[in-house]
Amino acid sequence: MNKEKEFEEAVTKVLELLGEDPQREGLLKTPARVAKALKFLTEGYQQDPEEILNQALFSTSNDEMVLVRDIEFYSMCEHHMLPIIGRAHVAYIPDGKVVGLSKIPRIVNVYARRLQIQEQMTEQIADAILSTIKPKGVAVVVHARHMCMEMRGVQKINSTTVSSALRGLFKSDERTRNEFYNLINTPTPSNF
Numbered sequence: 388m389n390k391e392k393e394f395e396e397a398v399t400k401v402l403e404l405l406g407e408d409p410q411r412e413g414l415l416k417t418p419a420r421v422a423k424a425l426k427f428l429t430e431g432y433q434q435d436p437e438e439i440l441n442q443a444l445f446s447t448s449n450d451e452m453v454l455v456r457d458i459e460f461y462s463m464c465e466h467h468m469l470p471i472i473g474r475a476h477v478a479y480i481p482d483g484k485v486v487g488l489s490k491i492p493r494i495v496n497v498y499a500r501r502l503q504i505q506e507q508m509t510e511q512i513a514d515a516i517l518s519t520i521k522p523k524g525v526a527v528v529v530h531a532r533h534m535c536m537e538m539r540g541v542q543k544i545n546s547t548t549v550s551s552a553l554r555g556l557f558k559s560d561e562r563t564r565n566e567f568y569n570l571i572n573t574p575t576p577s578n579f
Protein backbone atom coordinates (compact mmCIF):
# COMPACT_ATOMS: atom_id res chain seq x y z
CA MET A 388 0.00 0.00 0.00
CA ASN A 389 1.36 3.45 -0.80
CA LYS A 390 1.89 5.97 1.97
CA GLU A 391 -1.01 8.21 0.94
CA LYS A 392 -3.51 5.32 1.08
CA GLU A 393 -2.12 4.26 4.44
CA PHE A 394 -2.55 7.80 5.75
CA GLU A 395 -6.14 7.99 4.50
CA GLU A 396 -6.98 4.68 6.13
CA ALA A 397 -5.60 5.94 9.45
CA VAL A 398 -7.81 9.04 9.25
CA THR A 399 -10.81 6.88 8.34
CA LYS A 400 -10.09 4.83 11.47
CA VAL A 401 -9.97 7.99 13.61
CA LEU A 402 -13.34 9.06 12.18
CA GLU A 403 -14.81 5.68 13.05
CA LEU A 404 -13.38 5.86 16.58
CA LEU A 405 -15.05 9.26 16.96
CA GLY A 406 -18.37 7.56 16.23
CA GLU A 407 -18.65 9.08 12.77
CA ASP A 408 -19.69 7.38 9.55
CA PRO A 409 -16.76 7.85 7.13
CA GLN A 410 -19.09 6.85 4.28
CA ARG A 411 -21.49 9.76 4.70
CA GLU A 412 -21.31 12.29 1.91
CA GLY A 413 -19.66 15.12 3.84
CA LEU A 414 -16.82 12.89 5.01
CA LEU A 415 -16.05 10.94 1.85
CA LYS A 416 -13.10 13.09 0.87
CA THR A 417 -12.08 14.00 4.42
CA PRO A 418 -9.30 11.41 4.85
CA ALA A 419 -7.62 12.63 1.65
CA ARG A 420 -8.05 16.28 2.68
CA VAL A 421 -6.65 15.67 6.17
CA ALA A 422 -3.68 13.78 4.74
CA LYS A 423 -2.96 16.64 2.33
CA ALA A 424 -3.37 19.33 5.01
CA LEU A 425 -1.11 17.54 7.50
CA LYS A 426 1.49 16.98 4.82
CA PHE A 427 1.55 20.71 4.11
CA LEU A 428 1.60 21.65 7.80
CA THR A 429 4.62 19.41 8.41
CA GLU A 430 6.53 20.05 5.19
CA GLY A 431 9.36 21.54 7.27
CA TYR A 432 10.63 17.99 7.83
CA GLN A 433 11.54 17.86 4.14
CA GLN A 434 13.38 21.19 4.14
CA ASP A 435 16.97 21.99 4.98
CA PRO A 436 17.33 25.39 6.69
CA GLU A 437 21.06 25.72 5.90
CA GLU A 438 20.41 25.12 2.22
CA ILE A 439 17.74 27.86 2.23
CA LEU A 440 20.01 30.39 3.96
CA ASN A 441 22.96 29.54 1.71
CA GLN A 442 20.86 30.36 -1.38
CA ALA A 443 21.24 34.08 -0.69
CA LEU A 444 24.29 35.04 1.35
CA PHE A 445 25.86 38.37 0.42
CA SER A 446 29.12 40.00 1.54
CA THR A 447 28.76 43.23 3.47
CA SER A 448 30.76 45.67 5.57
CA ASN A 449 27.60 46.63 7.47
CA ASP A 450 27.62 45.63 11.10
CA GLU A 451 24.36 47.19 12.24
CA MET A 452 21.43 45.16 13.49
CA VAL A 453 19.06 43.65 10.92
CA LEU A 454 15.61 42.88 12.29
CA VAL A 455 12.67 41.18 10.60
CA ARG A 456 9.78 41.40 12.99
CA ASP A 457 6.16 40.29 13.19
CA ILE A 458 6.69 37.17 11.11
CA GLU A 459 3.40 35.32 11.54
CA PHE A 460 3.50 31.55 11.65
CA TYR A 461 1.31 28.52 12.25
CA SER A 462 2.72 25.46 13.92
CA MET A 463 1.39 22.42 15.80
CA CYS A 464 2.31 21.34 19.31
CA GLU A 465 3.93 17.96 19.53
CA HIS A 466 1.85 16.98 22.54
CA HIS A 467 -1.67 17.41 21.18
CA MET A 468 -1.10 18.19 17.48
CA LEU A 469 -3.18 21.33 17.96
CA PRO A 470 -2.28 24.69 16.41
CA ILE A 471 0.27 27.12 17.77
CA ILE A 472 -0.39 30.54 16.25
CA GLY A 473 2.28 33.15 16.65
CA ARG A 474 4.69 35.82 15.57
CA ALA A 475 8.45 35.67 15.50
CA HIS A 476 10.94 38.54 15.64
CA VAL A 477 14.38 37.67 14.31
CA ALA A 478 17.46 39.90 14.48
CA TYR A 479 21.14 39.48 13.81
CA ILE A 480 24.28 41.61 13.65
CA PRO A 481 26.26 40.80 10.49
CA ASP A 482 29.90 39.91 10.57
CA GLY A 483 30.82 40.13 6.89
CA LYS A 484 27.66 38.47 5.56
CA VAL A 485 23.96 39.26 5.26
CA VAL A 486 21.24 36.91 4.12
CA GLY A 487 18.40 37.62 1.65
CA LEU A 488 15.58 39.02 3.79
CA SER A 489 12.94 36.58 2.56
CA LYS A 490 15.04 33.70 3.82
CA ILE A 491 14.37 34.66 7.42
CA PRO A 492 10.58 34.06 7.32
CA ARG A 493 11.37 30.95 5.26
CA ILE A 494 13.51 29.62 8.12
CA VAL A 495 10.69 30.38 10.57
CA ASN A 496 8.36 28.31 8.36
CA VAL A 497 10.83 25.41 8.13
CA TYR A 498 10.76 24.99 11.89
CA ALA A 499 7.10 25.99 12.41
CA ARG A 500 5.93 23.36 9.93
CA ARG A 501 6.93 20.49 12.16
CA LEU A 502 5.49 19.15 15.40
CA GLN A 503 6.97 21.54 17.88
CA ILE A 504 7.36 22.97 21.31
CA GLN A 505 7.73 26.72 21.24
CA GLU A 506 11.03 26.94 23.12
CA GLN A 507 12.69 24.41 20.82
CA MET A 508 11.47 26.17 17.68
CA THR A 509 12.81 29.50 19.01
CA GLU A 510 16.26 28.00 19.61
CA GLN A 511 16.34 26.16 16.30
CA ILE A 512 15.72 29.38 14.36
CA ALA A 513 18.51 31.16 16.26
CA ASP A 514 20.98 28.30 15.83
CA ALA A 515 20.33 27.87 12.08
CA ILE A 516 21.14 31.56 11.57
CA LEU A 517 24.15 31.37 13.87
CA SER A 518 25.74 28.40 12.13
CA THR A 519 25.11 29.60 8.57
CA ILE A 520 25.51 33.39 8.57
CA LYS A 521 28.00 33.35 11.44
CA PRO A 522 26.93 36.78 12.70
CA LYS A 523 28.14 38.66 15.78
CA GLY A 524 24.84 37.86 17.45
CA VAL A 525 21.33 36.51 16.90
CA ALA A 526 18.10 37.17 18.79
CA VAL A 527 14.79 35.42 18.30
CA VAL A 528 11.63 36.24 20.25
CA VAL A 529 8.44 34.28 19.68
CA HIS A 530 4.96 35.21 20.93
CA ALA A 531 2.39 32.48 20.51
CA ARG A 532 -1.06 31.23 21.41
CA HIS A 533 -1.41 27.52 22.03
CA MET A 534 -4.75 26.05 21.06
CA CYS A 535 -4.13 23.14 23.44
CA MET A 536 -4.33 25.72 26.24
CA GLU A 537 -7.32 27.53 24.75
CA MET A 538 -9.68 25.04 23.08
CA ARG A 539 -9.13 22.35 25.71
CA GLY A 540 -7.15 21.64 28.88
CA VAL A 541 -6.70 24.71 31.02
CA GLN A 542 -8.81 26.86 28.59
CA LYS A 543 -7.05 30.19 29.01
CA ILE A 544 -7.89 32.19 25.91
CA ASN A 545 -6.03 35.39 26.76
CA SER A 546 -2.65 34.01 27.65
CA THR A 547 0.28 34.18 25.27
CA THR A 548 3.61 32.47 25.68
CA VAL A 549 6.83 34.38 25.03
CA SER A 550 10.12 32.61 24.42
CA SER A 551 13.50 33.96 23.43
CA ALA A 552 16.87 32.73 22.24
CA LEU A 553 19.80 35.15 22.49
CA ARG A 554 23.22 34.39 21.08
CA GLY A 555 26.54 36.31 20.90
CA LEU A 556 26.31 40.09 21.36
CA PHE A 557 22.60 39.92 22.21
CA LYS A 558 23.48 37.84 25.23
CA SER A 559 26.70 39.57 26.29
CA ASP A 560 25.91 43.21 25.55
CA GLU A 561 23.03 44.85 27.38
CA ARG A 562 22.84 47.84 25.01
CA THR A 563 22.41 45.58 21.98
CA ARG A 564 19.77 43.56 23.77
CA ASN A 565 17.89 46.67 24.86
CA GLU A 566 17.99 48.11 21.33
CA PHE A 567 16.47 44.86 20.07
CA TYR A 568 13.69 44.83 22.67
CA ASN A 569 12.94 48.51 21.99
CA LEU A 570 12.72 47.86 18.24
CA ILE A 571 10.38 44.90 18.56
CA ASN A 572 8.16 46.85 20.93
CA THR A 573 7.94 50.02 18.81
CA PRO A 574 4.51 50.15 17.17
CA THR A 575 4.46 50.16 13.36
CA PRO A 576 3.63 53.75 12.23
CA SER A 577 -0.08 54.10 11.40
CA ASN A 578 0.69 55.59 7.95
CA PHE A 579 2.99 52.68 7.03
Ligand SMILES: Nc1nc2c(ncn2[C@@H]2O[C@H](COP(=O)(O)OP(=O)(O)OP(=O)(O)O)[C@@H](O)[C@H]2O)c(=O)[nH]1
Pocket residue numbers: 464465466503504505506533535536539540541
Ligand atom coordinates in the same frame (compact mmCIF):
# COMPACT_ATOMS: atom_id res chain seq x y z
N1 LIG B 1 6.99 23.92 27.31
C1 LIG B 1 6.02 23.76 26.41
N2 LIG B 1 4.93 23.07 26.76
C2 LIG B 1 3.95 22.96 25.85
C3 LIG B 1 4.01 23.49 24.57
N3 LIG B 1 2.87 23.19 23.91
C4 LIG B 1 2.12 22.48 24.78
N4 LIG B 1 2.76 22.33 25.96
C5 LIG B 1 2.39 21.67 27.22
O1 LIG B 1 2.69 20.31 27.23
C6 LIG B 1 2.10 19.77 28.40
C7 LIG B 1 1.72 18.32 28.22
O2 LIG B 1 1.30 17.95 29.51
P1 LIG B 1 0.50 16.63 29.89
O3 LIG B 1 0.11 16.72 31.34
O4 LIG B 1 1.26 15.45 29.43
O5 LIG B 1 -0.76 16.75 28.93
P2 LIG B 1 -2.27 17.09 29.28
O6 LIG B 1 -2.82 16.13 30.28
O7 LIG B 1 -3.02 17.17 27.99
O8 LIG B 1 -2.12 18.50 29.99
P3 LIG B 1 -3.09 19.78 30.07
O9 LIG B 1 -2.86 20.58 28.82
O10 LIG B 1 -2.65 20.50 31.31
O11 LIG B 1 -4.52 19.27 30.15
C8 LIG B 1 0.95 20.70 28.73
O12 LIG B 1 1.29 21.35 29.95
C9 LIG B 1 0.94 21.71 27.57
O13 LIG B 1 0.50 23.00 27.97
C10 LIG B 1 5.19 24.20 24.23
O14 LIG B 1 5.36 24.71 23.12
N5 LIG B 1 6.15 24.33 25.19
Ligand SMILES: [Zn+2]
Pocket residue numbers: 464465466467468469533535536
Ligand atom coordinates in the same frame (compact mmCIF):
# COMPACT_ATOMS: atom_id res chain seq x y z
ZN1 LIG C 1 -0.29 20.99 23.14
